[in-house]
Amino acid sequence: xxxxxxxxxxxxxxxxxxxxxxxxxxxxxxxxxxxxxxxxxxxxxxxxxxxxxxxxxxxxxxxxxxxxxxxxxxxxxxxxxxxxxxxxxxxxxxxxxxxxx
Numbered sequence: 001x002x003x004x005x006x007x008x009x010x011x012x013x014x015x016x017x018x019x020x021x022x023x024x025x026x027x028x029x030x031x032x033x034x035x036x037x038x039x040x041x042x043x044x045x046x047x048x049x050x051x052x053x054x055x056x057x058x059x060x061x062x063x064x065x066x067x068x069x070x071x072x073x074x075x076x077x078x079x080x081x082x083x084x085x086x087x088x089x090x091x092x093x094x095x096x097x098x099x100x101x
Contacts, residue, residue, distance in 0.1 A: 007042075009101060010082040012069030014042070018062035021055070024089065024096055025064075030054055033071050036097070040075075042066075042087070043095035077101060 008015040014033075016025075025031070025044050030052030034041040045052035053071075055064045072078045083101035090097045 005088070006084055006086050007096075007098060008082060008084055009072070009077065011080055012067070012072045012078040014066040014068055015058070016055070016064045016066070018064070020087070020096075021062065021064045025055065028055065031066060033066070033068055034093075034095075035071075035075060036093075038100050039090075039097040040100065041090065041093050041095045041097045043093055075100070 005020070007020070021028075028044040028046070030045040030050075032043045032045055032052045034043060053066050053068055055066055057063075058065045069078055077100070085098040085101060087096045087098045089095075
């Protein structure tokens with residue numbers, strides 16, 4: 001599916017489809033976002049005590065949302081416009097990444 005390889009950035013929130021979550025983050029409850037210009041990296045957190053941003057369940061399908069307003073605000077990406085961003089797996093970071101919108 002096309003939506004499996006993209007995320008949506010809107011109002012400082014990052015939205016992931018259930019398919020994307022299941023493919024790359026099964027069982028993961030938190031992630032860390034890293035600024036690796038020109039990319040943003042979504043890295044899974046495997047230990048509960050390590051912190052990170054909660055991947056909240058958004059609906060019955062299992063879509064997820066990460067509330068990251070402060071992170072995106074620091075990058076100047078907290079506007080109201082919606083960006084659909086293609087993600088790719090980065091084996092160096094063992095994480096998903098996408099280009100700055």
